[in-house]
Amino acid sequence: MFAPRLVIDLEKLFHNARTLTLALGKQGISVTGVTKATLGSPEIARVLLQAGVHDLGDSRTENLQRLRAAGVASTMTLIRSPMLSRVNETVRCADRSLNTEPALIAALDAAAQRAGRIHGIVLMVELGDLREGIMPAALPAIAAATRGRRHLRLHGIGTNLACRSGVVPDAGNMGALSALADAIDADSGERMALVSGGNSANLAWALGSADKGRVNNLRLGEAILLGCDPLDRQPIAALHTDAIELVAEVIESGRKPSRPVGRLGQGAFGTAAVRADSGMITQSILALGIQDTDPAGLVPPAGIRISGASSDHLLLESDDGPLAPGTQLAFRLDYSALLRAMSSPHVLQVSTFSSGALRRRSGRTA
Numbered sequence: 001m002f003a004p005r006l007v008i009d010l011e012k013l014f015h016n017a018r019t020l021t022l023a024l025g026k027q028g029i030s031v032t033g034v035t036k037a038t039l040g041s042p043e044i045a046r047v048l049l050q051a052g053v054h055d056l057g058d059s060r061t062e063n064l065q066r067l068r069a070a071g072v073a074s075t076m077t078l079i080r081s082p083m084l085s086r087v088n089e090t091v092r093c094a095d096r097s098l099n100t101e102p103a104l105i106a107a108l109d110a111a112a113q114r115a116g117r118i119h120g121i122v123l124m125v126e127l128g129d130l131r132e133g134i135m136p137a138a139l140p141a142i143a144a145a146t147r148g149r150r151h152l153r154l155h156g157i158g159t160n161l162a163c164r165s166g167v168v169p170d171a172g173n174m175g176a177l178s179a180l181a182d183a184i185d186a187d188s189g190e191r192m193a194l195v196s197g198g199n200s201a202n203l204a205w206a207l208g209s210a211d212k213g214r215v216n217n218l219r220l221g222e223a224i225l226l227g228c229d230p231l232d233r234q235p236i237a238a239l240h241t242d243a244i245e246l247v248a249e250v251i252e253s254g255r256k257p258s259r260p261v262g263r264l265g266q267g268a269f270g271t272a273a274v275r276a277d278s279g280m281i282t283q284s285i286l287a288l289g290i291q292d293t294d295p296a297g298l299v300p301p302a303g304i305r306i307s308g309a310s311s312d313h314l315l316l317e318s319d320d321g322p323l324a325p326g327t328q329l330a331f332r333l334d335y336s337a338l339l340r341a342m343s344s345p346h347v348l349q350v351s352t353f354s355s356g357a358l359r360r361r362s363g364r365t366a
């Protein structure tokens, strides 16, 4: 069968999404299913919606356009601040967007007017991770200005932690978000619909016993797709961590010296680590490389170690003798490996049910 391929078990994704939406629902928290790591796959988006996610979010207008073109019926949020050069696309493909810049908010108001629409605004607040977000002291004025725009609606506020600096969502930063929501509502005398506490890294906080305050939404991608907590990359109880696997094929295998022979300069991707001399080893090569995935984020099958990678080759050492050419191996992936594999035109995407029945192929065809 065509390799490399991503094997996507839709039943396991359904299970992950269902388990999380039910558990968070009991805490009064809705789930925005984040599809960016799937390039806005309509098939996966539909599974998430069937499993109970409230709406969809993606960081790219192209992905939202793909979902719309496929007829996926859901409220859709652009979860990265829009580009000034793309406000027209934004108001057409997204019902709302996450925002931090007054100039963008003004431009979205004008674009929404031209498109004859009302665009929802979620203002992102900086609470310590130092990626996107308005500094808290500046938030009330920007919220008031947003409310004053005729073609915009202030839908709520949100924050994003753990992505850049690894700041852990906790009672302190989540309490601060709730307090900001209360302060803005006190100014306006209205209650904002949405207080979005963050991403998959918020799950431990959200499912724990802490007071949720005003937080009533999380935007979840990684936890649904990979079943892992991004804070420590450990499996989340009751979720599948093998809903998506990457299968690649052996193209060479045999005994080789463990150390390079000759004078050493730089390799294609900089200076290779000096390898210890362990005599002759069993080395196999997979037709998979840095152009297809992030080799550092692959988890190989038992008894196999990843020993190197270049653009098109993944090098393996195996304990149990050579792997015959044509052998196909399945790897689990971390977020980085998944993102790149999903984005590669060289990697086929195959959807299955847990039963193993092939359902449908998408992406590059064999």
Ligand SMILES: *Cc1c(COP(=O)(O)O)cnc(C)c1O
Residues within 6 Å of the ligand: 034, 036, 059, 079, 080, 160, 198, 199, 200, 201, 219, 220, 221, 222, 223, 230
């Ligand atoms: C990617 C992203 C998410 C989803 O993050 P996961 O860790 O995949 O759950 C949520 N919010 C924003 C702003 C994002 O960029």
